[in-house]
Amino acid sequence: MTALTLSTSGAATLRADALVVGIAKGPKGPVVAAGAEAVDKAFDGKLASVLETLGASGAEGEVTKLPAPAGVKTPLVLAVGLGALPEKDEVHAAESLRRAAGAAARALSGTKKAGFALPIESVEDAEAIAEGALLGAYAFTAYQDDKGDAKLPLAEVAVLGAKPRDKAFKAAAERAVAVAEEINRARDLVNTPPNDLYPESFAAVAQAAAKEHGLKIQVLDEKALVKGNYGGILGVGAGSAHGPRLVKISYTAGKGAKSLAFVGKGITYDSGGISLKPAGHNETMKCDMAGAAAVFAAVVAVARLGLKVNVTGWLALAENMPSGTATRPGDVLRMYSGKTVEVLNTDAEGRLVLADALARASEENPDAIVDVATLTGAMMVALGSRTFGIMGNDESFRTAIHEIAEEVGEQSWPMPMPAELRKGMNSETADIANMGERMGGGLVAGLFLQEFVGEDIAWAHLDIAGPAFHEAAPFGYTPKGGTGSSIRTLVKLAERTAAGDLG
Ligand code: BES
Ligand code: MN
Ligand code: ZN
Secondary structure, eight states: OOEEEEEOSOTTTOOSSEEEEEEEEETTEEEEOTTOHHHHHHTTTOHHHHHHHTTOOOOTTOEEEEEOOTTOSSSEEEEEEEEEOOOTTOOOOHHHHHHHHHHHHHHTTTOSEEEEEOOOOSHHHHHHHHHHHHHHSOOOOTTOTTOOGGGSOOOEEEEESSOTTSHHHHHHHHHHHHHHHHHHHHHHHHHSOTTTOOHHHHHHHHHHHHHHHTOEEEEEOHHHHHHTTOHHHHHHHTTOSSOOEEEEEEEOOOTTOOEEEEEEEEEEEEOOTTSOOOTTSSTTGGGGGHHHHHHHHHHHHHHHHTOSSEEEEEEEEEEEOOSTTSOOTTOEEEOTTSOEEEOSOTTOOHHHHHHHHHHHHHTTOOSEEEEEEOOOHHHHHHHOSSOEEEEESOHHHHHHHHHHHHHHTOOEEEOOOOGGGGGGGOOSSSSEESOOOSTTHHHHHHHHHHTTSOTTOEEEEEEOTTTTEEOSOOBTTBOSEEOOTTHHHHHHHHHHHHTTOOO
16 A cells, blocks of 8 residues: 655655646646746746647646756656636635546556645645545556556655644544555455456455444354345345345444435345346446445544544345345345335345344444445446435435535435335236336435335435546546446445534
8 A cells, every 4th residue: 555644845856757747727828836936946936838849738638748957856746737727716626636636646656656736725624635645546457467657557656735733734644544445345356357356356355444443343154144134135135046135234432423324235146136237238247246345345444533523334235146045027026114015026035134224234224324335337327437326315314415415525416315206116916016217217226225214214225326437538546447437426425424524
């Protein structure tokens, strides 16, 4: 993992392999951002015009590498675009800094140490830069023996302009490290191929982390799931040679603290089951456990930060495969809650495992439940591939999560749960079917889940099918593959709850 330090060194005097400076997109060309004054001076005050000559504009994500002039100790200067020049009296948004730091860190893979001399106006800015750099310095190389140095992530990040001896800056740096390391751990889990990551091996990873961080953990294996009547999780896992698991991982802050339950969809591979997905739709389905990975990472991050809130993570793990023992379209499952579900499409499996986990989580009566799932293709059709949908049974809780997501730089949007869509799931044989109208498929899934949430518990459902797995070119701090979507939102929600800011 990339190391982080806060450095008191000046930008021009820092000893490192590269120095990152920011440039904004001004109306008449690039404008050198605060933090880079000494570097600009070493360029005789001509850094902006040198960059403009090279075609740089300051646009978001743009990266320009320059050999350093005399007077700058690093051999390389990297100018990264921050996007539009802020209006007078305004500053760059934290997310712009996070993305710029991430883009710079990505461009510096293969480098040992880089100083980040980006504009810092607050502790939050310093944290965003640290977080973006650590998230940008990520590579998944576990399956590449011949990786070569160029693929190794930037090894050391030094943030300049943050006060290393100031308590608030120190805490921000520690928070950035904990959150970024856990996000990168979740990315690793998502990227791990499904022949190596299956319910049992995922549970083993959780067990090791629980031991390391002093968390309580309970793993229900197939036998325990049968004994406990977890018909949804068992029904989805029935076709696989790798049996399903339900993992409960808890961080306890103590009596009197509020309690949150995070529930994650953990389909380690979604083939669709007997309702098999066609070629072209199953190549990335190792990502279908991204919700469980996010929940797991968030619980560990909360524990590392020692927040004053009790958080329990529920990982509903199963592999959805077709076989002679698989659940058939037409089968009826008796769920953990006692409700019966007619399975009309075995590819609508996420809601089945979540239903059991939501019902089980509800029994402990937490102050709120948030589930996270790569649940529907329909949500991607609605919101695109960078935005997750938020549904729920409590408007103010849903709004709070939307605002928190915005604050931490995650794109999300509130979605309705129109009651008239419920009748599409009416079943001739069972209490409910696992499929309804095609139109509004993401909302239908939300309505299904709601039936398994305990009454009077505030609940939100995050459908991260779009942003969980990034297939296009990397941007900012977002790599190809697993992204760690929603983890920053969950951790901030825990912080808000600990601070008593919510309900
Ligand atoms: N895991 C998929 C949803 C998904 C699709 C996630 C694409 C990420 C990218 C989910 O289990 C699924 O197959 N949903 C079906 C539901 C339908 C059968 C009612 C869908 O969205 O098509
Ligand atoms: Mn599916
Ligand atoms: Zn799925």
